[in-house]
Amino acid sequence: MTDARFPHRHLLGIQGLGPVEITQLLDLAEGYVEQNRSNDKRKNLLRGRTVINLFYENSTRTRTSFELAGKRLGADVINMQSAGSSVQKGETLIDTAMTLNAMHLDVLVVRHPDSGAVKLLSEKVNCAVINGGDGSHEHPTQALLDALAIRRHKGKLSGLTVAICGDVRHSRVARSNIYLLNAMGASVRLIGPRTLLPSAVDRMGVEVFHDMRKGLADVDVIMMLRIQNERMSGNFIPSIREYFHFFGLDREKLAIAKPDAVIMHPGPMNRGVEIDSDVADDVERSLIRAQVEMGVAVRMACLDLLTRGLPASEGAA
Amino acid sequence: MAARNPSGLVAYVNARLLDPATGLDAKGALLTNGETVADVGPGLFQGGVPSGIEVVDCKGLCLAPGLVDMRVQLREPGEEHKETLKSAGEAAVAGGVTAMVCLPNTDPVIDDVASVEFVARRARKIGLAKVYPYAAATKNLEGKELSEMGMLAEAGALGFTDGVRAIRSAQLMRRALSYAATFSLMVVQHPEEPSLAEGGLMNEGELATRMGLSGIPAAAEAIMLERDMRLVEITGGRYHAAHVSTAEGIDIIRKAKARGLKVTCDTAPPYFALNELAVGDYRTFAKLSPPLRTESDRVAVVAALRDGTIDAVASDHAPQDQDSKRVPFAAAEFGGVGLETLLPVTLELAHNGHLDLLGALKLITCAPADVLGLAAGRLKVGASADLVLFDPERGWKVEAKKFRSKSKNSPFDDRPVQGMVMRTVVDGRTVYLGDC
Numbered sequence: 001m002t003d004a005r006f007p008h009r010h011l012l013g014i015q016g017l018g019p020v021e022i023t024q025l026l027d028l029a030e031g032y033v034e035q036n037r038s039n040d041k042r043k044n045l046l047r048g049r050t051v052i053n054l055f056y057e058n059s060t061r062t063r064t065s066f067e068l069a070g071k072r073l074g075a076d077v078i079n080m081q082s083a084g085s086s087v088q089k090g091e092t093l094i095d096t097a098m099t100l101n102a103m104h105l106d107v108l109v110v111r112h113p114d115s116g117a118v119k120l121l122s123e124k125v126n127c128a129v130i131n132g133g134d135g136s137h138e139h140p141t142q143a144l145l146d147a148l149a150i151r152r153h154k155g156k157l158s159g160l161t162v163a164i165c166g167d168v169r170h171s172r173v174a175r176s177n178i179y180l181l182n183a184m185g186a187s188v189r190l191i192g193p194r195t196l197l198p199s200a201v202d203r204m205g206v207e208v209f210h211d212m213r214k215g216l217a218d219v220d221v222i223m224m225l226r227i228q229n230e231r232m233s234g235n236f237i238p239s240i241r242e243y244f245h246f247f248g249l250d251r252e253k254l255a256i257a258k259p260d261a262v263i264m265h266p267g268p269m270n271r272g273v274e275i276d277s278d279v280a281d282d283v284e285r286s287l288i289r290a291q292v293e294m295g296v297a298v299r300m301a302c303l304d305l306l307t308r309g310l311p312a313s314e315g316a317a
Numbered sequence: 318m319a320a321r322n323p324s325g326l327v328a329y330v331n332a333r334l335l336d337p338a339t340g341l342d343a344k345g346a347l348l349t350n351g352e353t354v355a356d357v358g359p360g361l362f363q364g365g366v367p368s369g370i371e372v373v374d375c376k377g378l379c380l381a382p383g384l385v386d387m388r389v390q391l392r393e394p395g396e397e398h399k400e401t402l403k404s405a406g407e408a409a410v411a412g413g414v415t416a417m418v419c420l421p422n423t424d425p426v427i428d429d430v431a432s433v434e435f436v437a438r439r440a441r442k443i444g445l446a447k448v449y450p451y452a453a454a455t456k457n458l459e460g461k462e463l464s465e466m467g468m469l470a471e472a473g474a475l476g477f478t479d480g481v482r483a484i485r486s487a488q489l490m491r492r493a494l495s496y497a498a499t500f501s502l503m504v505v506q507h508p509e510e511p512s513l514a515e516g517g518l519m520n521e522g523e524l525a526t527r528m529g530l531s532g533i534p535a536a537a538e539a540i541m542l543e544r545d546m547r548l549v550e551i552t553g554g555r556y557h558a559a560h561v562s563t564a565e566g567i568d569i570i571r572k573a574k575a576r577g578l579k580v581t582c583d584t585a586p587p588y589f590a591l592n593e594l595a596v597g598d599y600r601t602f603a604k605l606s607p608p609l610r611t612e613s614d615r616v617a618v619v620a621a622l623r624d625g626t627i628d629a630v631a632s633d634h635a636p637q638d639q640d641s642k643r644v645p646f647a648a649a650e651f652g653g654v655g656l657e658t659l660l661p662v663t664l665e666l667a668h669n670g671h672l673d674l675l676g677a678l679k680l681i682t683c684a685p686a687d688v689l690g691l692a693a694g695r696l697k698v699g700a701s702a703d704l705v706l707f708d709p710e711r712g713w714k715v716e717a718k719k720f721r722s723k724s725k726n727s728p729f730d731d732r733p734v735q736g737m738v739m740r741t742v743v744d745g746r747t748v749y750l751g752d753c
Contacts, residue, residue, distance in 0.1 A: 015527070094643055114645035115529035116599030135647065137529030175529060199532060200523035 006305040010122045010129040013138035014179040022183060026148050029294070029301035033148075036072070036297055046075035049106040049307055054096070055132065056082040056112040061267055061292070062132050062141075066109045069299035075106070093117060097124035106310055107303055110134075115172075128306040130299075136170050141302060142266055143176035145294040147184065149287045150221055152294075153262055158185035163215055163257075164206075165191040166225035166247060166274050169198045169236070173266045174225060178204050191215035192247060195236040212247060216256040223264045224249050224275050240273050250276040254285070262287045322371040325351045327745065330362055332375035332706070336382065336696040337679030347380060349702035352744040357696050375706055378739055381678055383415025383446075383703035385694045386659060387583060387685040388505075388559055388631035390480075390652070391417075391448070394435070395424025400636035400723045402436070406445030408656040408722035410749040413705035413738040414446050414632075416686075416693050417656070421453040422480035428453035428464045433472040445748050447703070449691070451478045454493050454504055460485050463496055470500050475689050476557065478505035481606060481635075481651070483541055485511050490545060494554025503555040503581075503688075506545055508566065509607055513537040518647055520593045520608040528599070530646060533608050539565040546573045549580060557688060558582035560633050562607040564617035571626045581688045582626075585633035586655060586662035587728050589618045595728060601642045601649035603728045605633075619671050622680065629685035632659040636724030653728040657720050661734035664709060668735055674709060706740040713737055 004024060014022070035041060051070040053063050063079060070077035091099075093112075100108060107128045110118045115135030122129040133139040151157055162181050168174045168190050181188045188206040190197060202208050209215030216222065227243065237243045249263065263279055263286045271277045280286055330346040334357065345359035348370070366372050386409070392400035409417055419436065421427035427436065427450050440448035452474035456462045466477055477497055484490045484506060493504050514533045519525050521532025542558060546569060549556045561567055561582045573580045587595075587605055592612045595603035603609055621627040635652025642649050659681060667677040686694035693703060715732045717725040741749035 092640070092644060112645065114647040116647075117645035119599060120645055135529050136531075172529060175527070198526040199521050199534070201526050203523045204527065 005308050009306075009309060011140055011302055011306060012119050012122060012129065012131045014140045014143050014176045014183070015138065017179075017183065019183050019185075022144070022147070022180060025144055025298070025301050025305065026151060028304060029144070029148050029297040032297035032300040033294065036293070041072050042074065043072065044074040045304060046070065046073040046307060049075040050104070051075045051077045051107045051109065051303065052100065052103075052105050053077065053079045053109045053132070054100075054111075055080070056110075056117075057133070059111055059132070061295070062111065065292070065295040066132065066299050068296050069303055070107075072296070073300055073303055075303070093121055094124055097121050101126055106307060128310060130302055130306065133172050135172065136175070137172050138176045139172040140176050141295070141299055142173050143180040144302070145291055145298040146177055146223065146264060146266070147180055148294040148298055149264065149290045150262070153287060153290070154220060157181065160186045160220040161189065161218060162186050162221040162223060163189040163191055163219040164223045164225065165212065165215070165249065167196045167227050167236075168192055168201060168225065169196045170228045171225050177223065178206055189215050189219065193237060212253045213256055216253060219257045219261055221262055221264060222249060222254070222257055226266065226268065227270055227274050244273055248272075248274055248276060249279055251278060254279050261285070264288060264291060266291070324369045326355070326370040327373060328362055328366045328370045329373045329375050329380055329704070329706070330366060331377060332380035333377060334359070334696060335379050335675060335678055337675045338683040338695045338697075340675060341696065342675055344377075347696065347704070349742070349745045352702060354696065354698055354700050354702050356698060373740075378706055378708050380704060380706050382682045382694045382696055383705050383741060383743065384413045384659060384681045385685045385689070385691065386414045386417040386632045386634070386656065386681070387629055387689055388585070389417045389419050389634035389656065390422060390636065391419045392636055393423065393439070398723070399638050399641075402439045402448065403443050403445075404721060404723040405634070405636075405656065406440065406443045406448075408654070408720060409446035410741040410743065411721050411738065412657040413660045413707060413741055414656055415703035415705065415741060415743050416447040416449065416691065418449045418451055418475055418689065420478065420480040421451055422458060426453050426457050427451075428456050428458070428469075430465070430468055430472040433469055433474050437473050444743070444746070446743065449473065449475045449689070451476045451505060453477065454479050454484055455489065458482055460489060463489070463493060466497055466502060467500050470502050475691065476503040476505050478559070479507065481507055483507045483509050483511050487544060487548065491548045491552055494548055494552040494556060498552060498554040501555070503557050505557045505559055506541070508538050508541040508545065508558045508561065509533070510537045510540040513540065517608070518604065519596050520610050522593070522611065524593050524597065528597075535563040535565055535610065535614065538563045538607060539569060542566050542569040546578060546580070549573070549578045553579070555579045556581075560585045560588065560607060560631070561621075561627060562588045562610050562618065563614045567617050567621040567626055571621070574626065581628045583629040583631045583685065583688070584618050584622070584627050585631055586659065587633075587653065589615060589622060590662050590665060591615070591728060596646075599646040601644070601646055602653060602726050602730065604646060604649050604651055605653055605728065606651035619666070622666060623671055628688050630659070630663050630680040631685065632656050634722075636722055637726045638724055642726050653726050654717070654720065654722045654724050655727070656722060658715055658727060658729045658734065660705075660707065660738060661713075661736035662729060664736035665734070667709070702742055702745040704742040705738060707736060707738045709736050711735065711737040
């Protein structure tokens with residue numbers, strides 16, 4: 001199993017992955033969790049490989065996580081932020097792709113504010129591409145790390161009920177999680193005001209609720225989404241105060257879920273907006289710290305699997 | 318040609334004459350004398366062509382009026398890297414189009430007499446398809462002040478529109494309709510409620526939600542059309558809705574026509590030949606305005622073409638260069654080129670049994686000419702000899718890179734189509750010869 005190849009050149013999204021491929025990634029990541037906890041965190045699997053993190057949006061968490069993942073596997077990792085780079089100077093995505101091709105890299109991790117932009121890049125570069133989040137489309141490694149955190153805590157994914165709460169409309173995390181959880185046999189609920197749920201979202205195999213008191217009943221996992229202030233192009237909600245009153249997760253609303261229900265958040269949290277500090281910091285209920293830990297392991301698994309499909313590097317030979 | 322043919326007479330013999338205006342579909346011949354049609358009919362030249370007349374053997378292929386394309390963007394002046402009057406003229410005649418009406422959204426905007434005359438003069442000099450401009454309904458397309466409609470009409474503007482922008486203000490639309498009606502001119506609307514469409518990239522619905530793209534609801538079209546119908550009612554104005562794309566929008570127009578309002582509309586080939594699935598995989602060449610809609614909308618458009626609710630088909634030719642399309646979906650410009658695919662994609666309506674050949678052809682010849690009040694689109698003695706000779710059955714594959722148009726952004730690239738232009742004649746001159 002651990003030597004098996006991955007049947008895709010890129011990881012652009014969860015949509016299109018089956019339970020076998022998802023399980024393959026999660027199982028592999030499981031091993032990296034142990035490695036990361038040991039004193040000897042470094043492996044030379046990707047020695048001689050070059051990984052570039054190309055981020056067109058600000059990100060600390062995801063970029064650091066990918067950087068650490070690459071370094072722990074022995075790859076050379078370079079970060080390219082859009083601010084101050086040629087990207088900022090108006091270079092087109094396709095020109096950037098041509099530039100990167102000339103640098104002979106092995107894996108490109110891309111985050112971009114436009115849905116579909118990572119796919120466009122993947123069609124132009126000759127390395128493996130990992131989607132680090134594109135617009136409101138997908139964020140596959142986030143869904144994988146969420147799944148790993150849930151699986152380790154609950155022992156399974158199949159049969160669980162997971163509520164995804166908040167700004168689903170603008171959330172790539174929500175979309176990737178819907179695909180992954182559906183593929184793995186969990187039931188997905190979406191909870192939020194109608195203005196933050198995109199049209200026809202009920203056709204994505206989810207149950208839709210507009211009332212936390214109903215939607216949270218009997219759920220095993222509560223995933224809170226960040227209210228993306230920077231993406232609010234209009235007035236989707238009247239005020240933060242009103243939002244927190246109806247859709248913010250606090251003790252009272254948490255009590256509606258199963259007694260052993262866990263809380264997740266992709267970070268960074270807006271405390272007092274979508275989540276009360278009291279529940280976010282509850283070590284009994286919150287998986288938020290575990291999510292960050294799983295993030296590194298999952299990204300190591302993704303780098304490991306995708307580079308298996310590449311021609312052998314000189315360094316590793 | 319004149320040197321070889323001092324008589325100025327050309328006989329097109331052995332043709333299948335198609336004239337949608339009269340319902341003529343018969344074997345016969347057509348004679349042109351200089352720039353005009355001198356004679357046409359099944360009986361013509363039964364006894365042979367007299368000497369001194371140049372003969373064109375049509376080999377049994379269809380000879381029809383040259384196509385009238387009532388909505389194109391030509392990009393000159395201002396964006397000549399995307400298209401010029403010359404390249405568009407070449408694209409037009411390669412597609413069998415002999416007359417086209419351009420939008421005023423150039424730089425500078427066609428909102429004064431000088432720009433109307435510039436386009437007309439340039440097009441005449443190029444001598445390919447005839448170009449008639451729509452002039453801006455409002456100065457600089459800003460939606461604030463009416464343009465000088467009367468003078469623009471005298472200069473040759475066929476109607477008034479703000480192009481790819483909707484006339485947003487109800488008050489201004491009311492006045493535009495009233496004022497244009499003073500001169501018996503029409504106002505052409507891009508029927509889309511702008512605040513609902515703002516930021517939208519494709520049709521709103523499940524696919525947009527899955528792709529993480531913000532949607533433009535079908536209601537944006539319906540709301541604007543509903544509003545405008547009421548304004549037509551109180552002004553008695555002459556209104557034309559461009560590129561209608563939704564079942565709801567069509568319904569509104571169908572009812573308005575039944576009430577006797579002076580309303581017409583067109584659609585473009587993408588709206589009856591494609592649906593929103595064409596934008597799957599973030600294909601920016603299928604990013605159109607209005608957006609490609611659902612399959613049930615597409616079916617409604619076909620039905621409306623059959624029952625006459627939709628009067629005409631226009632290419633909605635919108636050239637965009639590579640830099641405007643080879644970018645992430647959100648950043649890409651709207652629009653697709655269409656001059657070179659107008660005929661074969663419209664003929665799909667006949668090949669698929671929705672209309673007969675004359676019915677399909679009517680939508681791109683006499684029907685748009687009638688909407689525009691243009692003496693074109695007919696095989697008529699005394700009319701300009703603007704003709705297209707085509708083989709309705711011949712199959713080919715759309716290869717955008719071979720287009721004459723400067724821009725290659727076709728939503729139909731790679732599509733197998735049927736119907737090939739063999740010869741295009743403008744004012745009696747052959748301006749395009751296909752590989753016969």
